[in-house]
Amino acid sequence: MNDYSQYTLKWKSGQITTTQYTLYAIQIAVVILLSWLGVVATPVVGPGIGFLYWAYPFFIVFTWWWGLWGVLSAFIGCFIGAGLLTGLPLIPSLAFSVGDLVPALLVLLLYRGYLRKIGVDPLGRDILKNKKALFWFVFWVMGITNIIGGLWGVWVLVWLGFVPANAYWLGSALWIIGDAIVLIIAPFLSRALTPIVERYGLISKGLIS
Numbered sequence: 001m002n003d004y005s006q007y008t009l010k011w012k013s014g015q016i017t018t019t020q021y022t023l024y025a026i027q028i029a030v031v032i033l034l035s036w037l038g039v040v041a042t043p044v045v046g047p048g049i050g051f052l053y054w055a056y057p058f059f060i061v062f063t064w065w066w067g068l069w070g071v072l073s074a075f076i077g078c079f080i081g082a083g084l085l086t087g088l089p090l091i092p093s094l095a096f097s098v099g100d101l102v103p104a105l106l107v108l109l110l111y112r113g114y115l116r117k118i119g120v121d122p123l124g125r126d127i128l129k130n131k132k133a134l135f136w137f138v139f140w141v142m143g144i145t146n147i148i149g150g151l152w153g154v155w156v157l158v159w160l161g162f163v164p165a166n167a168y169w170l171g172s173a174l175w176i177i178g179d180a181i182v183l184i185i186a187p188f189l190s191r192a193l194t195p196i197v198e199r200y201g202l203i204s205k206g207l208i209s
Contacts (some may be wrong), residue, residue: 014205023202038054044174059074060104068108074101074104095156096156098153149179
Protein backbone atom coordinates (compact mmCIF):
# COMPACT_ATOMS: atom_id res chain seq x y z
CA MET A 1 0.00 0.00 0.00
CA ASN A 2 1.32 3.44 -0.91
CA ASP A 3 2.36 5.79 1.88
CA TYR A 4 0.51 9.10 1.74
CA SER A 5 1.33 10.13 5.30
CA GLN A 6 2.94 13.40 4.16
CA TYR A 7 -0.48 14.74 3.13
CA THR A 8 -2.17 15.70 6.37
CA LEU A 9 -4.80 17.83 8.07
CA LYS A 10 -2.12 19.82 9.87
CA TRP A 11 -2.64 23.55 9.49
CA LYS A 12 0.79 24.22 8.01
CA SER A 13 3.56 21.98 6.68
CA GLY A 14 6.03 24.55 5.42
CA GLN A 15 6.43 28.11 4.19
CA ILE A 16 4.20 29.49 1.45
CA THR A 17 6.24 30.92 -1.42
CA THR A 18 5.41 33.88 -3.65
CA THR A 19 4.88 31.43 -6.51
CA GLN A 20 2.32 29.52 -4.47
CA TYR A 21 0.44 32.68 -3.51
CA THR A 22 0.33 33.59 -7.19
CA LEU A 23 -1.04 30.16 -8.07
CA TYR A 24 -3.69 30.42 -5.36
CA ALA A 25 -4.83 33.75 -6.79
CA ILE A 26 -4.87 32.36 -10.33
CA GLN A 27 -6.91 29.30 -9.35
CA ILE A 28 -9.50 31.53 -7.66
CA ALA A 29 -9.74 33.61 -10.84
CA VAL A 30 -10.13 30.43 -12.92
CA VAL A 31 -12.95 29.16 -10.71
CA ILE A 32 -14.72 32.54 -10.82
CA LEU A 33 -14.59 32.52 -14.62
CA LEU A 34 -15.72 28.91 -14.97
CA SER A 35 -18.50 29.43 -12.42
CA TRP A 36 -19.83 32.39 -14.40
CA LEU A 37 -19.55 30.56 -17.73
CA GLY A 38 -21.36 27.51 -16.41
CA VAL A 39 -24.28 29.60 -15.19
CA VAL A 40 -24.66 31.90 -18.21
CA ALA A 41 -24.10 29.16 -20.80
CA THR A 42 -26.36 26.47 -19.30
CA PRO A 43 -28.96 28.23 -17.09
CA VAL A 44 -31.75 26.21 -15.53
CA VAL A 45 -34.49 27.12 -13.04
CA GLY A 46 -33.16 30.38 -11.62
CA PRO A 47 -30.21 32.75 -11.19
CA GLY A 48 -26.91 31.25 -10.13
CA ILE A 49 -27.68 27.72 -11.31
CA GLY A 50 -25.99 26.21 -14.36
CA PHE A 51 -26.54 22.65 -15.52
CA LEU A 52 -22.91 22.19 -16.57
CA TYR A 53 -21.02 23.92 -13.77
CA TRP A 54 -17.52 23.59 -15.18
CA ALA A 55 -15.89 25.07 -12.10
CA TYR A 56 -16.72 22.00 -10.01
CA PRO A 57 -14.06 19.52 -11.21
CA PHE A 58 -11.44 22.26 -11.12
CA PHE A 59 -12.04 23.33 -7.54
CA ILE A 60 -12.10 19.68 -6.49
CA VAL A 61 -8.65 19.15 -8.04
CA PHE A 62 -7.44 22.44 -6.55
CA THR A 63 -8.69 21.24 -3.15
CA TRP A 64 -6.76 17.98 -3.54
CA TRP A 65 -3.64 19.98 -4.37
CA TRP A 66 -3.90 23.04 -2.17
CA GLY A 67 -6.18 22.18 0.72
CA LEU A 68 -8.10 25.12 2.13
CA TRP A 69 -6.98 27.33 -0.74
CA GLY A 70 -8.99 25.08 -3.05
CA VAL A 71 -11.96 25.25 -0.68
CA LEU A 72 -11.63 29.04 -0.72
CA SER A 73 -11.67 29.03 -4.53
CA ALA A 74 -14.91 27.02 -4.46
CA PHE A 75 -16.56 29.57 -2.16
CA ILE A 76 -15.26 32.75 -3.83
CA GLY A 77 -15.83 31.32 -7.31
CA CYS A 78 -19.46 30.63 -6.56
CA PHE A 79 -19.96 33.88 -4.61
CA ILE A 80 -18.63 36.08 -7.41
CA GLY A 81 -18.94 34.01 -10.58
CA ALA A 82 -22.26 32.25 -10.03
CA GLY A 83 -23.64 34.88 -7.65
CA LEU A 84 -22.74 38.55 -8.02
CA LEU A 85 -21.84 38.40 -11.73
CA THR A 86 -25.16 36.78 -12.59
CA GLY A 87 -27.25 39.35 -10.76
CA LEU A 88 -27.71 37.83 -7.31
CA PRO A 89 -27.44 40.37 -4.46
CA LEU A 90 -24.66 40.18 -1.88
CA ILE A 91 -26.37 38.27 0.95
CA PRO A 92 -28.06 35.67 -1.28
CA SER A 93 -24.74 35.13 -3.07
CA LEU A 94 -22.97 34.49 0.24
CA ALA A 95 -25.60 32.04 1.48
CA PHE A 96 -25.85 30.32 -1.89
CA SER A 97 -22.06 29.83 -2.07
CA VAL A 98 -22.10 27.59 1.01
CA GLY A 99 -23.38 24.98 -1.46
CA ASP A 100 -19.89 24.86 -2.97
CA LEU A 101 -17.85 25.54 0.17
CA VAL A 102 -19.21 22.62 2.20
CA PRO A 103 -18.73 19.93 -0.48
CA ALA A 104 -15.15 21.05 -1.13
CA LEU A 105 -14.40 21.08 2.61
CA LEU A 106 -15.90 17.61 3.09
CA VAL A 107 -13.84 16.28 0.18
CA LEU A 108 -10.68 17.74 1.72
CA LEU A 109 -11.39 16.28 5.16
CA LEU A 110 -12.12 12.79 3.87
CA TYR A 111 -9.22 12.57 1.43
CA ARG A 112 -6.59 14.06 3.76
CA GLY A 113 -8.04 12.24 6.77
CA TYR A 114 -9.50 8.76 6.39
CA LEU A 115 -8.82 7.89 2.76
CA ARG A 116 -5.07 8.48 2.79
CA LYS A 117 -4.84 6.07 5.73
CA ILE A 118 -6.46 3.26 3.74
CA GLY A 119 -4.26 3.71 0.69
CA VAL A 120 -6.37 6.05 -1.44
CA ASP A 121 -4.33 8.81 -3.05
CA PRO A 122 -5.38 12.12 -1.42
CA LEU A 123 -4.46 13.88 -4.68
CA GLY A 124 -6.86 11.80 -6.76
CA ARG A 125 -4.25 10.32 -9.09
CA ASP A 126 -5.38 6.73 -8.67
CA ILE A 127 -9.12 7.05 -9.36
CA LEU A 128 -8.86 5.63 -12.88
CA LYS A 129 -6.85 2.57 -11.82
CA ASN A 130 -7.89 1.77 -8.24
CA LYS A 131 -11.37 0.36 -7.57
CA LYS A 132 -11.35 1.63 -3.98
CA ALA A 133 -10.43 5.13 -5.11
CA LEU A 134 -13.06 5.03 -7.86
CA PHE A 135 -15.74 3.96 -5.38
CA TRP A 136 -14.99 6.81 -2.99
CA PHE A 137 -14.86 9.34 -5.79
CA VAL A 138 -18.25 8.26 -7.12
CA PHE A 139 -19.81 7.82 -3.67
CA TRP A 140 -18.39 10.87 -1.90
CA VAL A 141 -17.48 13.46 -4.54
CA MET A 142 -20.05 12.77 -7.26
CA GLY A 143 -22.62 11.52 -4.76
CA ILE A 144 -22.98 12.61 -1.13
CA THR A 145 -21.20 15.98 -1.15
CA ASN A 146 -22.65 16.91 -4.53
CA ILE A 147 -26.16 16.13 -3.30
CA ILE A 148 -25.62 18.23 -0.16
CA GLY A 149 -24.49 21.17 -2.27
CA GLY A 150 -27.38 20.89 -4.70
CA LEU A 151 -30.07 20.60 -2.05
CA TRP A 152 -28.65 23.53 -0.09
CA GLY A 153 -28.01 25.85 -3.02
CA VAL A 154 -31.45 25.54 -4.56
CA TRP A 155 -33.13 25.69 -1.12
CA VAL A 156 -31.47 29.05 -0.45
CA LEU A 157 -32.71 30.43 -3.76
CA VAL A 158 -36.23 29.14 -3.11
CA TRP A 159 -36.25 30.52 0.45
CA LEU A 160 -35.12 33.94 -0.77
CA GLY A 161 -37.64 34.00 -3.58
CA PHE A 162 -35.34 33.64 -6.58
CA VAL A 163 -36.64 30.20 -7.57
CA PRO A 164 -40.30 29.10 -7.39
CA ALA A 165 -40.97 26.57 -4.63
CA ASN A 166 -42.47 24.12 -7.11
CA ALA A 167 -39.15 24.10 -9.02
CA TYR A 168 -37.08 23.01 -6.00
CA TRP A 169 -36.74 19.33 -6.83
CA LEU A 170 -36.22 19.94 -10.53
CA GLY A 171 -33.55 22.53 -9.81
CA SER A 172 -31.82 20.28 -7.28
CA ALA A 173 -31.89 17.31 -9.65
CA LEU A 174 -30.44 19.32 -12.53
CA TRP A 175 -27.75 20.76 -10.25
CA ILE A 176 -26.74 17.32 -8.94
CA ILE A 177 -26.85 15.51 -12.29
CA GLY A 178 -25.03 18.29 -14.12
CA ASP A 179 -22.27 18.44 -11.51
CA ALA A 180 -21.89 14.66 -11.61
CA ILE A 181 -21.42 14.86 -15.38
CA VAL A 182 -18.70 17.51 -15.32
CA LEU A 183 -16.95 15.83 -12.37
CA ILE A 184 -16.06 12.99 -14.73
CA ILE A 185 -13.12 15.07 -15.93
CA ALA A 186 -11.63 15.55 -12.44
CA PRO A 187 -9.72 12.22 -12.34
CA PHE A 188 -8.28 12.93 -15.79
CA LEU A 189 -7.19 16.42 -14.73
CA SER A 190 -5.54 15.02 -11.62
CA ARG A 191 -3.78 12.19 -13.43
CA ALA A 192 -2.42 14.52 -16.11
CA LEU A 193 -1.50 17.58 -14.07
CA THR A 194 -0.72 16.44 -10.51
CA PRO A 195 2.71 14.97 -11.38
CA ILE A 196 3.71 18.33 -12.89
CA VAL A 197 2.48 20.35 -9.90
CA GLU A 198 4.15 17.89 -7.53
CA ARG A 199 7.43 17.92 -9.46
CA TYR A 200 7.78 21.64 -8.83
CA GLY A 201 7.02 21.26 -5.12
CA LEU A 202 3.75 23.17 -5.31
CA ILE A 203 1.47 20.70 -3.51
CA SER A 204 0.25 21.75 -0.06
CA LYS A 205 0.97 18.90 2.33
CA GLY A 206 -1.02 20.57 5.11
CA LEU A 207 -4.24 22.53 5.03
CA ILE A 208 -2.64 25.78 3.84
CA SER A 209 0.93 24.86 2.91
